[in-house]
Amino acid sequence: MTESFNRLVSELEALPGIGPKLAVRIAYYIFKSPKDTVERLVKTINDVKERVRPCSICFNLTEEEICDICKDLQRDQSVICVVEEPKDIIPIENTHSYNGLYHVLMGAIAPLSGIGPKDLTIDALLERVKKGVKEVIIATDLNVEGETTAIYLSKLLKPLEIKVTRLAQGLPTGSEIEYADEFTLKEAILWRKEMK
Amino acid sequence: MILNSIELLSYRNYSHLLLNFDPNINIFIGPNGAGKTNLLEAIYLLSNGELKRGKKDSEAVKWGEPFTWVRGEVYCEDGKILKLVTQVKVNGEKAFSINGKIVPLKRYLGSFYTVSIFDGDNEIITGSPDRRRTFLDEFAVNIDSGYYFTLNRYKDILIRRNRVLRDKNFDRKLLDSLTQILIELGESIIIGRHKTISIYNEYLKREGKRFSIDVKIESPSMTEDIEESLSIYRERFNSSRDKEEAVGLTLVGPHRDDVVIKINGRDSRSFASNGEVQVIIFLLKIAQLELIKELKGYKPVLLIDEFLNRLDERNSKIILSAIEEKSPQLFASMISIRDIGRRGLIFSIDGGDVIDEESF
Structure with missing residues (x-):
């Protein structure tokens, strides 16, 4: 392959979730595409880089100073759901069952990768919480990093005398008990709920 | 369970081998390096989905071949027939199937139970505390299947906590958070080990009678009472906190607790003779056999x-009578045949092939 083509392949390979074979396929697709399609792609990438930025309140993605969710006064201003990344907001919004605000940490505490509490937006969260928030829902991942972050946040938030909750752990809907992993099943038994 | 037959392809020094077994006793006889242990290990691999401790799975593949598989047909007490396959590629990738269906390792494990005694098992007595902890942990999984997850998460948190401890200006609250998670997991592990030890000891007491020895598993950091053991853990943990900040390591917890195997009240590590070590290992394993039988049905x-190797006449007799009483299907390797007082099949092995097969 030519030098320019190889350079594109290496750039694509550096992206998350893209392996060497897929990188070649995408590069070849770009090569075959009409010039205006490629120009549009380049422009779109540039636009994102130039226009999109973190919301100055919650760190969700926005093209303005403040994101649409923070601007929406119809939403419950007394509840904040804390997530690791902006992409975590989308599935929660899709449930249409949450009407509070969000706070994006921009990561999770990961001592092995050198990411400490100071590298996250925790100070900004504390400032927000002090302004009349009643409940913080911690929706970090359930892996080691997410759990560490959740416990850390609860230690910071509890003294402020607000309600601190964590997303429930249990069985996915439509799943069969037989195939559930034992740990999840154990959690589900522990956090069982009374039938209405 | 009865292993009715096994088929090996490109396994170790075997190109292709198909064997039908006796439901009671199967003895592999042959000179050193003939492939007796390899055959036992093939059965171990079929049961555990991995080679025994300290060996890379890819070592199972015959030199120069791309992959190996071990197939076995197992008859279960409840009438089920399992056709099991474990395939290992030369790059270490593995695949498993039960009755023609590909299954993940997690599903595969627990389909065919074996209890094994290999040479390296002596390390349970003579080796480091780590070896005994692993021995106990591997067994605790049979009693509580969630134990494995807890153990792995404990290790994950431990690495992170140690990293934070080594950081000169660490965040106090972050350390506290990790400590909270670690202690919670540590307590689950202690509960699991406590339960495992007490169940195990009941069996050891019962089985030890035939040898007139008293073998007991103890952990110096635990007492008979679980609540007391947990508070000992918390106290020891808290009192080590100044020191651990100085050395940058988590000093107290299940990852450092020793497990002591006592023979007649004394630590077997220092006081057991070579022959006694063999007897203790046999006892530990026969207790395991009984436990699995009761827990899993x-x-x-x-x-x-190396069956009956390094054992005197008296202990050999007791072991043979114990096996006769428990009557599991037995697979054993021996350098030369010894009268074991029961009927079965002898397979003479040399150079990666079975050269003779006869009843005795």
């Missing part, structure tokens, strides 16, 4: 490498 197949 299936009698495991027993694999013994």
Whole structure:
């Protein structure tokens, strides 16, 4: 392959979730595409880089100073759901069952990768919480990093005398008990709920 | 459980081998390096989805071949027939199937139970505390299947906590958070080990009678009472906190607790003779066999490498009578045949092939 083509392949390979074979396929697709399609792609990438930025309140993605969710006064201003990344907001919004605000940490505490509490937006969260928030829902991942972050946040938030909750752990809907992993099943038994 | 037959392809020094077994006793006889242990290990691999401790799975593949598989047909007490396959590629990738269906390792494990005694098992007595902890942990999984997850998460948190401790200006609250998670997991592990030890000891007490020895598993950091053991853990943990900040390591917890195997009240590590070590290992394993039988409802197949080696007449007799009483299907390797007082099949092995097969 030519030098320019190889350079594109290496750039694509550096992206998350893209392996060497897929990188070649995408590069070849770009090569075959009409010039205006490629120009549009380049422009779109540039636009994102130039226009999109973190919301100055919650760190969700926005093209303005403040994101649409923070601007929406119809939403419950007394509840904040804390997530690791902006992409975590989308599935929660899709449930249409949450009407509070969000706070994006921009990561999770990961001592092995050198990411400490100071590298996250925790100070900004504390400032927000002090302004009349009643409940913080911690929706970090359930892996080691997410759990560490959740416990850390609860230690910071509890003294402020607000309600601190964590997303429930249990069985996915439509799943069969037989195939559930034992740990999840154990959690589900522990956090069982009374039938209405 | 009865292993009815096994088929090996490109396994170790075997190109292709198909064997039908006796439901009671199967002895592999042959000179050193003939491939007796390899055959026992093939059965171990079929049961555990991995080679025994300290060996890379890719070592199972015959030199120059791309992959190996071990197939076995197992008859279960409840009438089920399992056709099991473990395939290992030369790059270490593995695949498993039960009755023609590909299954993940997690599903595959627990389909065919074996209890095995290989040479390296002596390390349970003579080796480091780590070896005994692993021995106990591997067994605790049979009693509580969630134990494995807890153990792995404990290790994950431990690495992170140690990293934070080594950081000169660490965040106090972050350390506290990790400590909270670690202690919670540590307590689950202690509860699991406590339960495992007490169940195990009941069996050891019962089985030890035949040898007139008293073998007991103890952990110096635990007492008979679980609540007391947990508070000892918390106290020891808290009192080590100044020191651990100085050295940058988590000093107290299940990852450092020793497990002591006592023979007649004394630490077997220092006081057991070579022969006694063999007897203790046999006892530990026969207790395991009984435990699995009771917990899972299936009698495991027993694999013994270098059967009756290093044992005197008296202990050999007791071991043979114990096996006769428990009557698991036995697979054993021996350098030369010894009268074991029961009927079965002898397979003479040399150079990666079975050269003779006869009843005795």
